[in-house]
Amino acid sequence: MKTNLSVLTIILFLFFSSSNVQAQISSEVGIFAGPVSFRGDYGEKGDSETNFGNTGLGIGINHYANFAYSGRSRSYFNQHFKVRSQFLYHTTNLEHYGRYVDGGSSQAFKLKAMTGKASVIELGTGLEWYYGRIRDFERNIGEIMPYAGFGFNVVFASPKNETSLPGELGSSDNTWPSFLWKPGEDPRVSSEAETTFGLNFQAGIKYKLSRSGELQLEARWHTYFSDMVDGLNPSSGNKSNDWMAMLAIGYIYYL
Numbered sequence: 001m002k003t004n005l006s007v008l009t010i011i012l013f014l015f016f017s018s019s020n021v022q023a024q025i026s027s028e029v030g031i032f033a034g035p036v037s038f039r040g041d042y043g044e045k046g047d048s049e050t051n052f053g054n055t056g057l058g059i060g061i062n063h064y065a066n067f068a069y070s071g072r073s074r075s076y077f078n079q080h081f082k083v084r085s086q087f088l089y090h091t092t093n094l095e096h097y098g099r100y101v102d103g104g105s106s107q108a109f110k111l112k113a114m115t116g117k118a119s120v121i122e123l124g125t126g127l128e129w130y131y132g133r134i135r136d137f138e139r140n141i142g143e144i145m146p147y148a149g150f151g152f153n154v155v156f157a158s159p160k161n162e163t164s165l166p167g168e169l170g171s172s173d174n175t176w177p178s179f180l181w182k183p184g185e186d187p188r189v190s191s192e193a194e195t196t197f198g199l200n201f202q203a204g205i206k207y208k209l210s211r212s213g214e215l216q217l218e219a220r221w222h223t224y225f226s227d228m229v230d231g232l233n234p235s236s237g238n239k240s241n242d243w244m245a246m247l248a249i250g251y252i253y254y255l
Contacts (some may be wrong), residue, residue: 028064028082030150032218032250033057034213036057036090038118040230040242041105056092058246059115068134079133084149088122090244094230100176107255110165111176117160124200124224138254143208150201155224157194159231178234188233196226204251 036058043050063085067078093115101112130137137145165174169189172180179186204218204253222244229235229242 006067025070026066026068027176027255028062028066028252029255030062030064030216030250030252032061032062032164032216032248034246034248035058036092036244036246038090038092038094038230038244040094040118040243041227041232041238042094042116042230043096044100045150045238047096047098053097054092054094055077056090058088058090058248060086060088060248062086062250062252064128064252066134068138079135080130082128082130082134083125084128084151085125085148086123086151086153088124088153089120091117091119092244093117103117107176110174113164114169114176114179115162115164116230116232118242119158119160120229121199122153122198124151124153124198126200126204126231136204137208141208141210142251145206145208146204147202147206148203150199153198153200155194155196155198155229157226157229157231159194161189162190162191162240175251178236179232180188180235188235190228190231192231194226194228196224196229198222198224205250209251212254214252216248218246218250218254220246220249222246232239 034057036056037051037203038054038056040054042054065083067083068082070078096114097113101108120221124150128147128203133147137143157176163174164171167174170180170187174187179188200220200222202218202220209215224242227239227241233239
């Protein structure tokens with residue numbers, strides 16, 4: 001990956017920032033997992049087969065800095081916000097779906113023979129906002145709390161693209177025309193690692209399961225600053241940056 005020392009420094013700061021707080025600020029650790037719907041350049045945009053076919057799995061770890069019990073616990077920020085740091089890994093097998101792979105033309109056959117895989121690691125931090133008071137929620141077993149959040153991620157992608165036809169992708173004999181590139185241009189099909197950044201947004205509910213833990217159900221959306229997370233950058237068609245959606249179930253433990 002194209003990662004230098006300064007980027008590594010930023011990553012470590014983002015991931016551990018919420019741990020470097022005063023002793024009276026409590027910590028929580030959570031694990032979560034769920035299906036991931038990856039949206040890149042595989043499949044036709046808006047096609048139902050694409051939406052359900054290019055689905056993978058994600059798993060992650062969260063750390064929360066809880067300010068509700070600090071010296072200024074009465075402030076709105078302390079009672080309604082937590083700082084979250086996260087590690088997330090997700091992987092999705094990718095295929096082309098939609099009208100362009102239907103039929104028996106030679107071009108459709110090239111597209112149908114092409115497959116990929118997006119394996120992504122994300123490290124980041126952000127804020128979570130809670131509808132009610134955090135201390136009230138954590139005191140009452142059986143309580144339900146809606147919440148929402150947003151954050152910033154460093155993204156490490158390891159795409160893999162191949163074809164079942166003879167040769168490597170990039171030849172007019174086995175590659176859909178939109179994925180061909182001219183000499184001197186950046187490749188439009190790549191299996192090289194990509195480092196980029198992204199924004200993440202979440203919304204969900206938490207259920208107070210016990211004195212020391214809670215369950216969560218969360219929907220999240222991540223948008224990336226690159227169109228090469230899946231290793232594809234077509235000359236026409238869907239030229240938007242890649243993104244993914246995830247539905248996660250998790251458990252959070254109070255340290």
